[in-house]
Amino acid sequence: MSSSAEASGNERRPPSRDRLLDAALTIPRGVAQVDFQSSYWTGFIFIIALFVGGWQFGVFGLLGTAVATLTAFLLGVARDRVSIGLEGFCGTLIGVALVLYLGTTWMTAALVVGAAVAGSVLTSAMATVLKPYNLPTFTAPFCVVTLVMVIGAATTAVLTAAITSLFSGGGGHTLTCRWRFPPPSHSSSRSGGPN
Secondary structure: OHHHHHHHHHHHOOOHHHHHHHHHHHHHHHHHHHHOOOOHHHHHHHHHHHHHHOHHHHHHHHHHHHHHHHHHHHHOOOHHHHHOOOOOHHHHHHHHHHHHHHOOOHHHHHHHHHHHHHHHHHHHHHHHHHHHHOOOOOOHHHHHHHHHHHHHHHHHHHHHHHHHHHHOOOOOOOOOOOOOOOOOOOOOOOOOOOO
16 A cells, blocks of 8 residues: 555656756746747747857857746746746847847846846736736836846946046046937938939
8 A cells, every 4th residue: 555655646746857857948948938838849949049040149048048037936936937938038038139239248148147137026026016907027027127238238338448448547538428319321422312
């Protein structure tokens, strides 16, 4: 009788190997949730597509997904939401967007980690606020966090350049904005109107 009790106990609680596999598959499921899919096979296809687009997109997308998923787990988000990838897809989008706009640097990697944590916290907060109205968060946390990071990074780049040049002994430097509004036209200098 004890063998049947042990067998039923093993069916209720998966072995640690199965739990590790399930935990590892939350990352591709998180990537797949970008397209509202929870299949890890779809996630693997998306990951391959990200790497085909450029190794930076694959690496930073996976970094964002892993950090967002781990943050959600540590925040105590419902295990089923974490398991099917609902807490990782904003991290994927954040990682890809930041490397697209900011380039491949160690600073971008640090920003992706911080932004993925912020995105996960914002997802939890928005889910709590929107729950009484039965509304999902979708990509709103990604949009908010990425907007703040991209705008902030542009400002930081100007300040960093000014501070660096100040301490490099270059002398009297001033802060200048490198963005022009409206952007300069790229047309050739023709005299007269259209032909």
